[in-house]
Amino acid sequence: VKIIIRIFDAESLSTSNALFTPCLLQLFGNGTAVLRKSDDDRAPQARFFPPLQEPMLLPGTFKNKVAFITGGGTGLGKGMTFTLSSLGAECVIASRNLDVLKATAEEISSQTGNKVHPVQCNVRDPDSVKATVDQMVNDVGLPDVVINNAAGNFISPSERLSANAWKAITDTVLNGTAYITLDIGKRLIAAQKGAAFLCITTIYADSGSGFVMPSASAKAGVEALCKSLVAEWGRYGLRFNIIQPGPIKTKGAFSRLDPTGKFEKLMIERIPVGRLGTVGEIANLAAYLCSDYASWVSGATIKIDGGEYSFMAGEFNSLSLVTKEQWDVMEAIIRQTKGS
Ligand SMILES: CC/C=C\C/C=C\CC/C=C/C=C/C(=O)SCCNC(=O)CCNC(=O)[C@H](O)C(C)(C)COP(=O)(O)OP(=O)(O)OC[C@H]1O[C@@H](n2cnc3c(N)ncnc32)[C@H](O)[C@@H]1OP(=O)(O)O
Ligand SMILES: NC(=O)C1=CN([C@@H]2O[C@H](COP(=O)(O)OP(=O)(O)OC[C@H]3O[C@@H](n4cnc5c(N)ncnc54)[C@H](OP(=O)(O)O)[C@@H]3O)[C@@H](O)[C@H]2O)C=CC1
Secondary structure: OOHHHHHOOHHHHOOOOOOOOHHHHHHHOOOOOOOOOOOOOOOHHHHOOOOOOOOOOOOOOOEEEOOEEEEOOOHHHHHHHHHHHHOEEEEEEEEEEEHHHHHHHHHHHHHHOOOOOEOOOOOOOOOHHHHHHHHHHHOOOOEEEEEOOOOOOOOOOOOOOOOHHHHHHHHHHHHHHHHHHHHHHHHHHHOOOEEEEEEOOOOOOHHHHOOOHHHHHHHHHHHHHHHHHHHHHHHEEEEEEEEOOOOOHHHHHHHHHHOOOOOOHHHHOOOOOOOEEOOOHHHHHHHHHOOOOOOOOOEEOOOOEHHHHHHHHHHOOOHHOOOOHHHHEEEEEEEEOOOO
16 A cells, blocks of 8 residues: 555545545544444445344244343343344343333333333342342243343553453453353253353454454453353353454444544445444344344354454455556556666
8 A cells, every 4th residue: 555655646646545644634633522423434335235224033933932122221232132122032132221221121011012110230249240140030030041131341542541441341251151151051050951041242353343342351251251151061062162353333342442533434434334233134043043043053253343353353454445547557567677
């Protein structure tokens, strides 16, 4: 890309990479004002990839099943709860903010006709997790589906992080997943009951990522936890899968990862499908992986990111920004080259 910029000059190339510095300047040019009004600009090719959001599985797929979803009151957790509930599940949603959970439970059950139980839980605290699981067992029994979705995250240069900032994120994401999985897993094993576990991680669990170092570390740990238990607990009737979402515009994520709203356009430019993902798309994949249609799926890690990870990984992928005329020039130069 550097060579191309030198040949054609940065001005003539409308590339997100070439314009990254001015974008960053714009980002901080607004002082402390929080710009949350950016449009979900779609690239033209997005018209080929319409998001179908309604539940895709057969009605009744989760009839007589109990699903436990951490962070089920907001964002992706709320979407997954809605889809599972629409398909017949009795859902238990757990997080810290009981008012939010109650409102979500009411909203979803009034639409689906199936019960949604809100239970307060701080996944960072094993005693709170135990009390939550006790309540679930008492109210609806042990779950058939467990979704570890609760998370904490924010962008920050790592040199600005305190030990407590690291702890807040890793306690929520990695320890929280471990406390939930160990507590429910042990009870399922004792009761000889099978279940499908799902963990929501992120595309940068594989690569790591600057500016979200605690989240990247914790999500990688969650994946190792899942993959370890695929092998160890299959014999007890437990299976484990992982979804790695790319960017989905939830308030929880975008207010902490794109606080000014200025990164969204850059993100969309590097997503080959040309748009952000939607909550309903994640929910349908989650429902499939937790359903009996996926009984033979254990140990799967599925990226759902419109191709963003592949785009960012490929050395030469930014060349998609080169115009036909620019290719004519470059091809001529390359063809003139003889020998080494
Ligand atoms: C540019 C790209 C944009 C978008 C990309 C989109 C997609 C790509 C992939 C995305 C992956 C997304 C992953 C996610 O996990 S999104 C989920 C986000 N949702 C949440 O985080 C919800 C829950 N979060 C919270 O409750 C809080 O944000 C927090 C901070 C995690 C926990 O709150 P709590 O009240 O428990 O903790 P505090 O006491 O406030 O803070 C603890 C500790 O951290 C320090 N801290 C807090 N904020 C910051 C900050 N912004 N910068 C630096 N440090 C911070 C705080 O000061 C405390 O430390 P001490 O002062 O005690 O030392
Ligand atoms: N949106 C995106 O672009 C992406 C999201 N993800 C992942 O998707 C999942 C959902 O994120 P999203 O919906 O976007 O964001 P949200 O902020 O809406 O969801 C996070 C949820 O976690 C709950 N939570 C946080 N801390 C705790 C805690 N200590 N105990 C119990 N619950 C807690 C929150 O509820 P409460 O505050 O009530 O506790 C909230 O409901 C996360 O795992 C995230 O990492 C991954 C990639 C991309």
